[in-house]
Amino acid sequence: MLPSVAVLLTRNPVTLRPLSAFETAYLQYRDTLALKASNTKQFSHDHFFKKGSILQQKWLALHNSLAHSSPASPSISSKQVEDEFIAAVAAINETVEKFSAKDADVKSLDRKLADPVFLVVKSKSTGKWSLPGSFQQIKQGELLHEAAKRSIEESCGTKMETWAVGKIPIGHVAKSEKDKTFIMKQLILSGQVDLNPSVVSEHAWLTKEEMKEKLGKEDFEAIQDVI
Amino acid sequence: MFVRRLATSVPKTATPSGDFASVSSIDPLAPVARARLEEHHFSSLADDLLVLAYTHKSPLAPSAAEFEAAKKKAEALRLDEKRLSLTKLFQTPLAKLPTRPLDSPFPVTNLLSLKAARYDMYHANMAGGRMRRRLSNIIDYTTITDSQYSKLDRMKIKEVREFHRGFEKNFSPRIDHLPAIRKVVLKIWDEKAVNNKQILLPALLSLEAISGTRAEPLYATIKDATKVIRVGMPLGAQVTLHPPQAHEFLDKCTQTLLPRLREWPGISPLCSKRGKSTGIIGFKIPVGSVGAFPDIEPHFDLYPQLFEINVEIHTTAGTDKGAVALLSGFQMPFRTREEVVAELKAGEEARKAGIVEDPYAKFKKKEEAAAAKGKKK
Numbered sequence A: 001m002l003p004s005v006a007v008l009l010t011r012n013p014v015t016l017r018p019l020s021a022f023e024t025a026y027l028q029y030r031d032t033l034a035l036k037a038s039n040t041k042q043f044s045h046d047h048f049f050k051k052g053s054i055l056q057q058k059w060l061a062l063h064n065s066l067a068h069s070s071p072a073s074p075s076i077s078s079k080q081v082e083d084e085f086i087a088a089v090a091a092i093n094e095t096v097e098k099f100s101a102k103d104a105d106v107k108s109l110d111r112k113l114a115d116p117v118f119l120v121v122k123s124k125s126t127g128k129w130s131l132p133g134s135f136q137q138i139k140q141g142e143l144l145h146e147a148a149k150r151s152i153e154e155s156c157g158t159k160m161e162t163w164a165v166g167k168i169p170i171g172h173v174a175k176s177e178k179d180k181t182f183i184m185k186q187l188i189l190s191g192q193v194d195l196n197p198s199v200v201s202e203h204a205w206l207t208k209e210e211m212k213e214k215l216g217k218e219d220f221e222a223i224q225d226v227i
Numbered sequence B: 001m002f003v004r005r006l007a008t009s010v011p012k013t014a015t016p017s018g019d020f021a022s023v024s025s026i027d028p029l030a031p032v033a034r035a036r037l038e039e040h041h042f043s044s045l046a047d048d049l050l051v052l053a054y055t056h057k058s059p060l061a062p063s064a065a066e067f068e069a070a071k072k073k074a075e076a077l078r079l080d081e082k083r084l085s086l087t088k089l090f091q092t093p094l095a096k097l098p099t100r101p102l103d104s105p106f107p108v109t110n111l112l113s114l115k116a117a118r119y120d121m122y123h124a125n126m127a128g129g130r131m132r133r134r135l136s137n138i139i140d141y142t143t144i145t146d147s148q149y150s151k152l153d154r155m156k157i158k159e160v161r162e163f164h165r166g167f168e169k170n171f172s173p174r175i176d177h178l179p180a181i182r183k184v185v186l187k188i189w190d191e192k193a194v195n196n197k198q199i200l201l202p203a204l205l206s207l208e209a210i211s212g213t214r215a216e217p218l219y220a221t222i223k224d225a226t227k228v229i230r231v232g233m234p235l236g237a238q239v240t241l242h243p244p245q246a247h248e249f250l251d252k253c254t255q256t257l258l259p260r261l262r263e264w265p266g267i268s269p270l271c272s273k274r275g276k277s278t279g280i281i282g283f284k285i286p287v288g289s290v291g292a293f294p295d296i297e298p299h300f301d302l303y304p305q306l307f308e309i310n311v312e313i314h315t316t317a318g319t320d321k322g323a324v325a326l327l328s329g330f331q332m333p334f335r336t337r338e339e340v341v342a343e344l345k346a347g348e349e350a351r352k353a354g355i356v357e358d359p360y361a362k363f364k365k366k367e368e369a370a371a372a373k374g375k376k377k
Helices: A021-036 A054-064 A079-104 A144-156 A208-214 A217-223 B019-024 B036-052 B064-080 B086-091 B111-124 B146-152 B158-163 B197-211 B245-260 B287-292 B297-302 B320-329 B337-353 B361-376
Strands: A004-011 A117-123 A160-164 A171-174 A180-191 A200-206 B181-189 B216-219 B234-241 B280-285 B309-315
Touching (some): A117 A208, A144 A200
Antiparallel strands (some): A117 A200
16 A cells, blocks of 8 residues: 655745743843943944934934933933824834734634644544545655655645755655655745635634644654654 | 744743843843844754755764654653743753853844854864864863764764765754854955055945944955065954844845846855855945945045945855855845856966957957958059
């Protein structure tokens, strides 16, 4: 019996992940160290303004009154700067809220932007959730990475631009000596899933924790250390 | 080695925890800059590089017994995770602690750059002339002899080491061997500074503007009487960037500078040393394009002269293939290997045949034709 090839189709994280309080504190500490390091270039205003010009006087008047501020020792800044900062933070929070609204839609590729998400499909015949391509066997004489490409196209359509990460599998599930499923990794670059309704009834883009509930125990154990 | 936590398991806004915030004057809501490429390397790129470079029949792969033992240990650790004990922490040998303090001149803030920093430490004690690797004792910095060294690890045996130099075929399944960026060095070298030292000022200032760190002058090491160069004369400028500034610089290059270069074929995937393969990839930013940096463009008139910048990217990879795999993950544009090899070959053959490249060849034919016409008349 020929083995089957399952595909772990990954969408890499799009945004930086949010930091914990400890991480923020540590990185602020690192920034203050970097400010005090000997190789830091101190801003030389002489280089950018003509000596004694009105523009330079205005700039000095504004900046000399401000104490040197760093993330670890914030100083009293001008009201204009504070207002700008508040507006910027508000804009960022608004965008974050807009995008986190998409987290609920499991079919959207814009969900959970700070985490990698993986494609999981529901087979039409058995009704079980699994990685795409799990239930199809490879053809005689076909290589693993070719089979992976073919199985993704057959079950999820050709409207996705994918890139195969190497030609070797990242894991395998061996139900018996002869019944093996090799898992190949691919990255999605653009496009969306275009389901083939005769093979697959539903799809979802899930994070690792969400996959744990949906996938079978064996399937998840095979890849849990790799993702 | 890499412990990854999901973004969803971290609270969205960092909450101050009582005394800690007030005592340390840390503002938990203040924004903190992170290098985008460093985060990408840690979260996505490292996994993909492991897969791309994997070789199943490596002698460094664990035997079946070792693999079972490692699996059991991983299971035990997974169960033990919630019961973290201080005794366990103190039982870890000093060398294995991830946050063991280093005597490095630059701050080391994550596991990737820690490995890069240790790379220099382990390769620092090379006997002059013999170039044999010597490990230095971490506590008192005495050297360990080769025989002692080889007993430490199979990898230290010369044959095994050479077999595993390669990235494509012979990469071992060890995450220790993942390529990472060690440093990025920017250099300017102009011999015209012999007559006029003031020329170096815009060189230093432009490097400082690009990198954000202080630039140092570069001195001549070889004398040349014909050009009136003496050893020790300042003839160039240099800046060394360590991660995360190195990642930020490469990001700046890839996103803002390189797309604006005209008729630029891409970075050569071979290292500059002919016939060798090291983990150092270099490219030159032409003179006319240095002004395209976003740090220089608005104040372009401030610089009386700009110079060609030689960018060297030092990685922990042992070969150019490993370095190229890492950098192409950062979206750096490379030429195809075949193209570059063919070009070099053609250049060598031309040199052997004695053909000297004449930039005015296309004009000469017209001249000769005109001269011939004149003769006929």
